[in-house]
Amino acid sequence: MATPNEATGLEDQIEQWRTYLRRRQAIHAVDIAELEDHLREQVAALQDSGLAADEAFLIAVKRLGSLDALSREFAREHSERLWKQLVVVPADSDASAVPARADALGAWLFAFAAGVVVKIAIELRLTDSAYLRNAALFVLPLLIGYFAWKRRVGARTLAVLGTGVAAAVLLVNAYPFVPQGSTAILTALHLPVALWLGVGIAYAGGAWAESSRRMDFIRFSGELLIYYALIALGGGVVIGFMAMIFQVIGVDIEPFMESWFPCLVAGALIVAAWLVEAKQSVVENMAPVLTRLFTPLVILVLLAFLGTLLWTGRGVAIERDALLAFDVLLLLVLSLFLYSLSARDPAVPAGPFDALQLVLLGSALVADAVALWAIGARISEFGFTPNRTAVLGINLILLVNLGWSAALYLRFMRGRVAFGALERWQTGYLPVYAGWAAIVVVLFPLVFSFR
Amino acid sequence: MEINKDLIAASSTPIVLAILAEGDSYGYAILQRVRELSQGAMEWTDGMLYPVLHRLERQGHIAARWETAESGRRRKYYRVTAQGREQLAEERRQWQAVDTTLRGIWQMIATPHGVVPRLQGA
Numbered sequence: 001m002a003t004p005n006e007a008t009g010l011e012d013q014i015e016q017w018r019t020y021l022r023r024r025q026a027i028h029a030v031d032i033a034e035l036e037d038h039l040r041e042q043v044a045a046l047q048d049s050g051l052a053a054d055e056a057f058l059i060a061v062k063r064l065g066s067l068d069a070l071s072r073e074f075a076r077e078h079s080e081r082l083w084k085q086l087v088v089v090p091a092d093s094d095a096s097a098v099p100a101r102a103d104a105l106g107a108w109l110f111a112f113a114a115g116v117v118v119k120i121a122i123e124l125r126l127t128d129s130a131y132l133r134n135a136a137l138f139v140l141p142l143l144i145g146y147f148a149w150k151r152r153v154g155a156r157t158l159a160v161l162g163t164g165v166a167a168a169v170l171l172v173n174a175y176p177f178v179p180q181g182s183t184a185i186l187t188a189l190h191l192p193v194a195l196w197l198g199v200g201i202a203y204a205g206g207a208w209a210e211s212s213r214r215m216d217f218i219r220f221s222g223e224l225l226i227y228y229a230l231i232a233l234g235g236g237v238v239i240g241f242m243a244m245i246f247q248v249i250g251v252d253i254e255p256f257m258e259s260w261f262p263c264l265v266a267g268a269l270i271v272a273a274w275l276v277e278a279k280q281s282v283v284e285n286m287a288p289v290l291t292r293l294f295t296p297l298v299i300l301v302l303l304a305f306l307g308t309l310l311w312t313g314r315g316v317a318i319e320r321d322a323l324l325a326f327d328v329l330l331l332l333v334l335s336l337f338l339y340s341l342s343a344r345d346p347a348v349p350a351g352p353f354d355a356l357q358l359v360l361l362g363s364a365l366v367a368d369a370v371a372l373w374a375i376g377a378r379i380s381e382f383g384f385t386p387n388r389t390a391v392l393g394i395n396l397i398l399l400v401n402l403g404w405s406a407a408l409y410l411r412f413m414r415g416r417v418a419f420g421a422l423e424r425w426q427t428g429y430l431p432v433y434a435g436w437a438a439i440v441v442v443l444f445p446l447v448f449s450f451r
Numbered sequence: 452m453e454i455n456k457d458l459i460a461a462s463s464t465p466i467v468l469a470i471l472a473e474g475d476s477y478g479y480a481i482l483q484r485v486r487e488l489s490q491g492a493m494e495w496t497d498g499m500l501y502p503v504l505h506r507l508e509r510q511g512h513i514a515a516r517w518e519t520a521e522s523g524r525r526r527k528y529y530r531v532t533a534q535g536r537e538q539l540a541e542e543r544r545q546w547q548a549v550d551t552t553l554r555g556i557w558q559m560i561a562t563p564h565g566v567v568p569r570l571q572g573a
Contacts, residue, residue, distance in 0.1 A: 030527075031505075032500060033525060034478065034527045035498065037478070037520075037525070038478050038479045038501075040524065041479040042479065063496070064496070065497065065498040067497055069496070069498075070498040071500070073499055073502040074501075074502050074505075077505050077506050077509075163544065167509070210573035361462055415514070418508070418509060418510060419509070420509050420510060420511065421511070
């Protein structure tokens with residue numbers, strides 16, 4: 001049996017081993033506890049067969065496997081943990097990654113190119129309608145290009161992406177849109193959504209079929225939004241300050257800003273995309289906090305709305321703007337939901353925050369049912385217009401998604417399905433949004449004769 | 452005998468599920484059972500079992516719970532779920548198909564001594 005001296009020595013060694021493991025981002029405290037239980041049992045078994053404590057410890061640690069290999073395996077299984085680090089990457093694919101410095105340079109070049117494209121568009125003096133319709137095409141193809149370059153995507157993926165972008169350019173400019181018509185505006189609004197799928201495919205580097213890569217892309221999109229908002233905020237302050245000091249010397253910078261500001265807006269998107277990847281850990285901790293803050297708030301708003309509706313017995317006077325408001329609401333709920341989904345550790349069992357999520361989904365569904373009923377009434381009275389049809393389509397798509405999400409969440413909380421089922425549903429649904437957006441861009445102008 | 456890594460990886464899912472189908476268990480005991488069943492032929496690196504368990508848990512094939520063992524240590528136990536049993540049945544069908552194929556071809560090329568004949572002149 002171990003002497004007291006040996007026992008404290010062993011405890012020290014285990015403590016040291018634990019400290020080593022804690023440095024590995026991919027291995028969490030619960031896993032360390034599980035591995036430690038294993039290690040202790042192994043040590044005890046070896047001691048029983050006659051080994052001294054330190055010998056037993058060495059052999060037990062050796063049998064667990066090298067720490068590098070172990071944390072790589074954990075990283076592969078728990079890729080969401082490495083999100084904060086982005087060392088991701090299995091050992092064998094290091095060769096295909098772009099080095100950090102080249103990545104930075106590349107990002108700035110692509111950002112610069114986006115600025116140039118916008119500047120050219122401004123100098124071409126396009127009509128407002130054409131300018132709006134093409135707006136997404138000034139930037140997103142370059143963002144797609146940036147990721148295609150960074151991930152070194154294969155020729156086939158590149159061909160698909162190129163064809164998509166070319167088709168979009170052709171369609172948007174060859175269709176004889178009625179200026180200021182609904183379909184022109186709908187195209188301007190839906191084209192970015194359709195192109196965003198292209199960004200996702202390039203982002204996934206050809207592995208778009210994998211659910212985990214799509215989840216990464218959802219995280220990326222959310223964090224890009226945060227970064228972009230921060231950059232916009234900072235940029236606004238700088239420009240305001242600039243206007244102030246130039247006013248002192250009697251120079252008005254507004255004409256200058258008018259012709260150059262859109263270039264900055266475009267370039268900043270690509271810089272933000274680069275920052276999301278390069279400076280992961282800065283935002284990583286903010287995302288879960290933000291969702292936890294806003295989920296209860298949105299629930300309160302929704303419940304207050306539904307309560308008032310019931311209490312006052314007001315009819316729902318659905319105007320066009322009101323329909324749009326409901327779409328925005330559902331989009332907000334969906335992004336909150338997606339974001340908290342992507343930030344959640346799938347292995348953690350259901351807790352109070354999950355119940356809150358379910359309430360959020362439930363109340364959004366009820367609110368949406370009310371809206372949908374009103375849209376239906378309006379359409380049956382006044383018939384289909386491009387706007388109404390587009391809004392109805394988005395509404396139905398979101399309704400299906402949220403409805404099935406709520407059903408899955410309920411089953412997850414009862415322990416019927418694993419959390420992964422929810423993730424797979426959401427990631428599998430991503431092409432539906434882009435598909436609908438593409439329908440609006442391609443078919444709506446034809447069906448509604450470019451009005 | 453050393454079994455190659457790909458085979459070990461491919462067989463880990465059915466082996467773990469089958470062992471858990473015998474009864475709830477935890478990491479160390481599962482590894483002991485693997486050694487026992489394979490008579491030492493399957494040498495898993497101990498640590499690598501845990502990512503496999505976590506993957507199966509994420510996929511919903513097994514469920515985990517923490518318990519306090521008699522020694523006073525907290526220990527993570529795993530149990531196979533209904534979905535896991537279905538998966539096990541599916542894996543079993545697939546492995547049996549592989550096994551049947553191999554058995555057939557082993558018999559075709561076996562000499563009376565059960566040794567594969569040498570191709571170059573002996």
